[in-house]
Amino acid sequence: MTEPAQFNHTDPVFISYRHSDGTATTAELAWLLRAAGIPVWRDVDDLPPGDTDERLKQAIDAGLSGAVLVITPDVERSRVIREVESPRLVNLHQTHNEFALGIVNAVQKESQSVDYEAPDRLLNLSSKTLAGVDQKANTRVGLISLIRGMLFHRIAQLRPAVEHDGTFKISVQTRNTPQVYDRTESELDIRVRPSSQGKLPSAEGLRDLADVIQFLPDTVTRASAKRVSITGGAHLSVALALGMALPASRIGHLEVIDQQGHLWKGDGIARMPDPPSLTLAAGETNAYPGDADGRSRVAVYLDLMSPRSDTAFQRFLDHGRQALRAWAHLRHATDDPLDPANAGALAAEAAYRIRELSSLHGNAEVDLMIRGPFAMAILVGSLLNTVRVTAHEWDDAERPVYVATLRLLASTTEGAIRDVLI
Incomplete structure (x- = not known):
């Protein structure tokens, strides 16, 4: 078997599974891994035309950071899994401590408990060959637990490079099709x-993200990063x-590099500049007593683009004013394009005004609509600690309408996403 010349810990995780009874679990696992930030190699997305055995060998030998064996009853009927995939993946696990191997086990004993001996048996391996490998049941909870372990293993391997560079880099996309080259x-x-x-x-993608975003803060701090760059x-x-x-x-220092290569840096604290950069139009209704738990809304x-576009927000007010204590319309003071160099101060002011409005009305939940660059949404969000937000x-x-999409709250152990609303 060909060995990788050197491990690249940002390489993908290979998923080995049987199509006949493992496809649904594998699809769920693949998207959870991607939402957590781990690239995936999966045959339906990444296997090129040609001889299947050779293409699989090439994919494994080209470089992987880890693999997951999805063990289902039909695995024992797959020559490809037993003779091509699993021998190479198990060998990488046994010969390289850096290689992260996990098992999703869908095989149960008569007692309905997980059959932890099934992977060795179905893959025709010696007894206890895989005894030390992390095995999880093929439930949502099991998949998330497996991903947590693989994510922290990945960061442990990457930590020396992050400590040297000082920067923890995150790439994010919500519109790309799945492919290992992305x-x-x-x-x-x-x-x-x-x-x-x-x-x-x-909606499914947001639920994936909601289940794994809880690991993001610990992932960054475990890497000993001085700054985060998105x-x-x-x-x-x-x-x-x-x-x-x-x-x-x-987290401390946060920056965003947009698709044109411009740098948007956070300020680190919500504050009101002098003079302000945002104009404010606001109103109060005093008509709504609060939610079932007594919390106001x-x-x-926050409109940071020109020309102005108020139609969707006005429609939101027309239909939802009776549910609100107050509202605020924040606009950039000029019609000039935003200067990335001023992003920190602008985000700090926007966050200050949002927090102030919430505080004035009993720590009200904020229905937040943003029209502006991706970078500004990140920087504003990083300064909304303790504010309950419904993102639209x-x-x-x-x-044109605004649709309630996510309920958010920073600094919770369950993760920033409290609920998916679409």
Whole structure:
């Protein structure tokens, strides 16, 4: 077997599975891995035409950071898994400590408990060959637990490079189709499954992200990074969620490099500049007593683009004013394009005003609509620590509207995404 010349810990994770009874689990696993930031090699997305055995050998020998064996009853009927994939993957596990091997086990004993001896038996391996490999049941909880271990293993291998460079790099995309080549050698390449809902993000993809975003703050701090640098592009609700998952109070320096290569740097603290850069139009209704738990709601529209476009926000107010204590419309003071060099101060002011409005109304939950660059949504989100936010996405499938998409709260052990609303 050909050995990789040198491990690249940003290489993908290979998923070995049987199509007849492992496809559903593998699809779920693959998207959870991608949402967590781990690139995936999967045959239906990445196997090129040609002799299957040779193409699989080439894929494994080309470089992997790890693999997951999806063990289902039909695995024992697969010559390819037993003779081509598993021998190479097990060999990498046995000869390279850096290689992360995990098992998703769908085989049960008569007692309905996981049959931990099944992987060795079905793959025709000696007893206890895989005894030390992390095995999880093929449940949602099991998959998430496996991903947590693989993610932290990945970061442990990458930590020396991060400590040397000082920067933890994250690439994010919410519109790309799945393919192993869609990776950047960042510490994390977060990919959310593309949507079939027009301009709105994928509901399934958001649920994937909601289940794994809880690991993001610990992943960054485990790497001993001095700063976080984010590249790519995403729906603004996802950008806001990423920012809230990386609060400035915990992460420190945060920067975003947009697709034109411009640098947008965070300020680190919500504050009001003198003079301000945002104009404010606001109103109060005093008509709503609060939610079932007594919490009030306010709405904020942060419009950072020219020319102005108020139709969707006005429609939101027309239909939802009775549910609000107050609202605020924040606009950039000039019609000039935003200067990335001023991003930190602008995000700090926007976050200050959002927090102030929430505080004035009893720590109200904020219905937040942002019209502006992906980078600004991240930077504003990173400064909204302790603020409960409902993030909205713009959609024009029938007419311009804002659609409630995610409920967010930073600094929770369950992750910044509290609920997916679409």
